[in-house]
Amino acid sequence: MTLLEVQHLTKNFGGLTANDDISFHMEKGELVGLIGPNGAGKTTLFNCISGLHAVTSGRIVFDGEDITPLKAHEVARRGLARTFQVYVAAGDLTVEENVMVGCFMKTASRSRARAHADQILRELNIRDLSDYMVSELPVAAQKRVTMATAIGSDPKLLLLDEVAAGLNPNEVEAIMASIRHVHDEMGITVMLIEHVMELVMKVTHRVIVLDYGRKIAEGDPESISTNPQVIKAYLGERYVKEQRSSAG
Amino acid sequence: METIKNALDFSDFPRLDLTVAGAVALCLIIFPLFPLSSFAMSTMIQFLMFALYGMGWNTIGGYGGQVDLGKAQYVGIGAYTTAVMLIRWDIPFWVSMPIGVCFAVTWSFIIGYPLFRLKGHYFAIATIATSLVLKDIFEVWEFVGAARGLEISPIKYHPPDFLRLIFREDIYYFYFILGFFFLGILYINWFRKSRLGYQLRSIKDNEDMARSLGINVHWAKIKTYAIATGFVSVVGSFHACYIKNIEPEDTMSLDISILIALMAMLGGAGSLWGPIIGAGILIPLKSYLKEWLGAQAGLVGIDLILYALIIMLISAYEPRGVWGIIEKIRRRKRA
Ligand SMILES: Nc1ncnc2c1ncn2[C@@H]1O[C@H](COP(=O)(O)OP(=O)(O)OP(=O)(O)O)[C@@H](O)[C@H]1O
Ligand SMILES: [Mg+2]
Numbered sequence: 001m002t003l004l005e006v007q008h009l010t011k012n013f014g015g016l017t018a019n020d021d022i023s024f025h026m027e028k029g030e031l032v033g034l035i036g037p038n039g040a041g042k043t044t045l046f047n048c049i050s051g052l053h054a055v056t057s058g059r060i061v062f063d064g065e066d067i068t069p070l071k072a073h074e075v076a077r078r079g080l081a082r083t084f085q086v087y088v089a090a091g092d093l094t095v096e097e098n099v100m101v102g103c104f105m106k107t108a109s110r111s112r113a114r115a116h117a118d119q120i121l122r123e124l125n126i127r128d129l130s131d132y133m134v135s136e137l138p139v140a141a142q143k144r145v146t147m148a149t150a151i152g153s154d155p156k157l158l159l160l161d162e163v164a165a166g167l168n169p170n171e172v173e174a175i176m177a178s179i180r181h182v183h184d185e186m187g188i189t190v191m192l193i194e195h196v197m198e199l200v201m202k203v204t205h206r207v208i209v210l211d212y213g214r215k216i217a218e219g220d221p222e223s224i225s226t227n228p229q230v231i232k233a234y235l236g237e238r239y240v241k242e243q244r245s246s247a248g
Numbered sequence: 249m250e251t252i253k254n255a256l257d258f259s260d261f262p263r264l265d266l267t268v269a270g271a272v273a274l275c276l277i278i279f280p281l282f283p284l285s286s287f288a289m290s291t292m293i294q295f296l297m298f299a300l301y302g303m304g305w306n307t308i309g310g311y312g313g314q315v316d317l318g319k320a321q322y323v324g325i326g327a328y329t330t331a332v333m334l335i336r337w338d339i340p341f342w343v344s345m346p347i348g349v350c351f352a353v354t355w356s357f358i359i360g361y362p363l364f365r366l367k368g369h370y371f372a373i374a375t376i377a378t379s380l381v382l383k384d385i386f387e388v389w390e391f392v393g394a395a396r397g398l399e400i401s402p403i404k405y406h407p408p409d410f411l412r413l414i415f416r417e418d419i420y421y422f423y424f425i426l427g428f429f430f431l432g433i434l435y436i437n438w439f440r441k442s443r444l445g446y447q448l449r450s451i452k453d454n455e456d457m458a459r460s461l462g463i464n465v466h467w468a469k470i471k472t473y474a475i476a477t478g479f480v481s482v483v484g485s486f487h488a489c490y491i492k493n494i495e496p497e498d499t500m501s502l503d504i505s506i507l508i509a510l511m512a513m514l515g516g517a518g519s520l521w522g523p524i525i526g527a528g529i530l531i532p533l534k535s536y537l538k539e540w541l542g543a544q545a546g547l548v549g550i551d552l553i554l555y556a557l558i559i560m561l562i563s564a565y566e567p568r569g570v571w572g573i574i575e576k577i578r579r580r581k582r583a
Binding site: 072073076087100101107153 | 250254313441442443446447449450452453454456457458459460461462463464465518568
């Protein structure tokens with residue numbers, strides 16, 4: 001069953017075309033990676049899908065409904081959650097409270113929201129962070145919190161924007177386990193933007209590659225990692241070197 | 249059910265807080281038993297009124313982070329509704345007060361809708377502007393006494409008049425406002441734990457994030473603004489009966505708006521006790537300064553200097569005010 005269908009999506013910022021005629025679809029239960037060099041338009045694509053940006057042209061169909069004209073909160077209420085690449089916690093919410101805000105989308109009861117939040121925190125192994133202020137946590141932990149918050153809204157589709165950026169190898173392992181748990185155990189369809197190739201290769205079923213706002217390739221992780229066009233545009237020497245060093 | 253439970257449940261505060269709060273509540277209740285000057289009594293009533301204004305402000309300004317500098321317009325709407333209805337048609341307080349709330353909330357929707365399209369400083373400035381415009385209208389509106397204002401003359405009634413809230417002794421007013429004060433605390437205690445309360449804090453945290461969690465940010469702000477407005481309007485109605493002499497200049501002036509916001513920020517925006525602490529510091533200080541400086545002309549305006557000083561201290565040292573400092577010390581102790 002098709003959960004998300006993006007048709008000829010284009011997004012202009014003035015003269016800049018950040019997303020250029022992008023089309024793809026996602027089946028329910030998939031775990032898809034979105035990669036591409038800096039400025040390729042990955043975050044913009046998430047912003048368009050989640051309704052934070054109005055698209056210039058094209059159509060987005062989610063769960064059988066055309067969500068193109070909907071506002072962000074309306075899209076969210078239909079079961080599409082996301083995290084943010086850059087997240088500034090300006091307020092004074094604790095981790096638990098933050099996750100509760102997500103849970104409040106489906107319930108007005110505080111006790112139910114709290115119970116749900118605690119369950120999610122436990123499932124993501126960050127229950128011990130409950131009472132910290134989000135703003136006083138290191139970036140790595142903040143990202144897992146925003147992931148937990150998004151999950152709190154009980155989404156059908158979760159968009160993760162670079163949740164593993166800047167993490168050390170142990171932390172990457174942990175977040176990878178969390179992503180798998182969210183997908184396998186909680187049954188949430190996931191699309192993730194990631195520069196950490198190891199994660200993309202290990203957890204995703206399918207990868208979409210953007211470059212200069214265009215979709216240049218799509219396929220399973222192995223075929224993407226050997227695709228000459230992708231290597232030229234993005235993976236380049238860096239990835240080849242990484243592969244070699246991890247092999248040796 | 250959960251609503252009532254949440255309103256009455258203070259268990260997430262440490263025992264020390266609750267002990268202090270209980271002691272303060274007790275002192276307030278028995279306060280009139282002490283031999284007091286009328287000055288102390290009126291300062292106390294002012295304190296309770298401003299604590300309530302601050303609690304109302306705190307919903308949108310503190311939990312929601314939308315700095316509102318136009319609360320005086322709602323003091324005015326409440327006060328004028330009650331005064332006009334009483335003087336012209338002999339309508340008692342208990343009827344005019346809710347009607348005043350309706351007027352105030354309606355007005356808050358009318359201006360809130362466009363105002364909340366604005367962000368940050370623009371929003372703050374716009375609230376000042378609407379408040380001043382309303383004051384200007386009242387100053388030329390003959391029906392409500394224009395710049396002369398209105399006077400409720402107690403001779404016409406037979407105090408103590410519990411329906412019209414006309415009393416000769418301040419002690420009656422004291423207990424009425426104290427009752428509102430306790431109800432106000434229960435309401436805010438419920439509010440901060442409600443879905444809207446959490447959503448507002450999320451909005452203050454990060455608006456895009458809030459949107460992506462299904463929160464209609466614009467509507468949540470408007471709703472909360474209406475709640476804040478209702479609070480202020482109730483106390484405005486009380487103000488009319490208590491002061492009995494209302495003019496646009498002293499019910500709706502910018503001073504009042506600034507004092508309300510400042511007090512809440514000084515005590516601690518976004519916390520239950522903050523506005524009460526702020527009012528507890530600023531109102532007596534202001535009263536005594538005024539009393540003390542009454543004889544010394546030329547020093548008027550010192551309260552403005554004081555406000556400026558407080559703003560600087562808050563923004564430079566601790567944006568969450570006195571309560572923020574207390575919480576910081578606690579966190580440090582725990583860590
Ligand atoms: N709100 C905006 N206004 C104007 N230009 C924007 C805006 N958001 C993004 N852009 C531009 O669109 C292009 C794509 O940016 P985007 O953030 O989508 O890239 P990205 O693929 O997420 O990159 P990164 O890997 O660095 O996060 C960039 O050139 C960026 O400067
Ligand atoms: Mg990005």
